[in-house]
Amino acid sequence: MISKIYENQLKNQLFKLSLMTIITVIIWIGFATYESLSKSKIGKTTHLQIKPLTASLDFDTIKDIKSREKITKADWDSLVPQLPMNLVLPDIPGTESGQINNNLTASNSGELEK
Numbered sequence: 001m002i003s004k005i006y007e008n009q010l011k012n013q014l015f016k017l018s019l020m021t022i023i024t025v026i027i028w029i030g031f032a033t034y035e036s037l038s039k040s041k042i043g044k045t046t047h048l049q050i051k052p053l054t055a056s057l058d059f060d061t062i063k064d065i066k067s068r069e070k071i072t073k074a075d076w077d078s079l080v081p082q083l084p085m086n087l088v089l090p091d092i093p094g095t096e097s098g099q100i101n102n103n104l105t106a107s108n109s110g111e112l113e114k
Contacts, residue, residue, distance in 0.1 A: 042050075 040047075
């Protein structure tokens with residue numbers, strides 16, 4: 001007899017537990033669905049960036065763009081390479097300007113010696 005009473009109580013308690021679990025899961029799923037549908041996933045900066053464009057045209061800006069100076073395309077194939085200009089040597093004391101004097105030697109510090 002005791003086991004029959006215990007069995008009925010156990011069934012009753014398990015039924016209550018499973019009923020509360022199902023109600024909790026249904027409320028949890030409903031709340032999560034409501035929160036995900038009502039909460040925006042787009043940040044404030046992105047919201048500003050995706051603001052719709054207006055359908056009006058600024059004719060002054062279009063006029064300024066059309067009046068810009070046109071730059072012609074360069075024809076790089078027609079260019080001829082130029083020879084470099086003659087190198088000008090620095091003036092060395094005791095010589096004519098731009099002339100090389102082989103008689104001069106340099107010290108370890110780089111100064112000219114006679």
